[in-house]
Amino acid sequence: MFWRKKKPKYETPQITDASFNELVAESKIPVLVDFYADWCGPCKILGPIIDELAAEFDGKALVVKVNTEQNPKLSQHFKIKSIPTIMFVNQGKVVERFQGLIPKPNLEEILNEYIEANNSETEA
Numbered sequence: 001m002f003w004r005k006k007k008p009k010y011e012t013p014q015i016t017d018a019s020f021n022e023l024v025a026e027s028k029i030p031v032l033v034d035f036y037a038d039w040c041g042p043c044k045i046l047g048p049i050i051d052e053l054a055a056e057f058d059g060k061a062l063v064v065k066v067n068t069e070q071n072p073k074l075s076q077h078f079k080i081k082s083i084p085t086i087m088f089v090n091q092g093k094v095v096e097r098f099q100g101l102i103p104k105p106n107l108e109e110i111l112n113e114y115i116e117a118n119n120s121e122t123e124a
Contacts, residue, residue, distance in 0.1 A: 012054040015064045017073040024064065024089055030114035031062040031089040032107065035080050037069050042101050043084045049104045053111070061111045090114045 015023055015033065024031050034050045036043035047065075054063035068075040068083055078087065078094070088096040088110060096110065 012051050013062070013064045015066045015071070015074070017071045020066075020071075020074055023062070025092050027062050027089070027092075029061050030111060030118065031064065032057075032111060033087040033089060034063075034065045035068050035075065035078070035083055035085040035087070036065060037067065037083055040083050046084050046101055049107070052104070053107060056108075057111055057115075060115050063111075088114065090118070 012034075013023070024033060032050075032053065034043075034046065036047065050063060050065060057063055066074055068080055074080075078085075082099050084100065086098045086102055086107070087094055095114070
């Protein structure tokens with residue numbers, strides 16, 4: 001009998017208070033930041049979607065997670081009032097921010113817009 005091996009799940013990078021500037025603020029590619037907590041119901045629904053996006057956009061955009069309970073400085077700095085909160089960072093600036101569940105196609109569309117905008121800027 002042959003056993004089906006599951007593909008190893010893509011591990012979405014976790015950002016901490018210490019690594020945020022290095023990985024997100026200084027990123028040359030668009031960044032999607034998911035602020036979540038382990039106990040949050042909607043976050044558990046959004047989590048697998050974020051993992052899929054991280055795998056699909058690997059190399060084109062950076063998709064990361066921030067655990068709000070383990071990184072209170074980031075939560076305070078960005079005034080995170082409810083979770084999940086999704087932030088888009090492009091060229092070191094927060095360009096969009098959403099709270100609650102957002103469908104995967106919408107997140108893909110937003111990421112693609114910033115990827116295309118950055119590509120057209122470098123070509124110009």
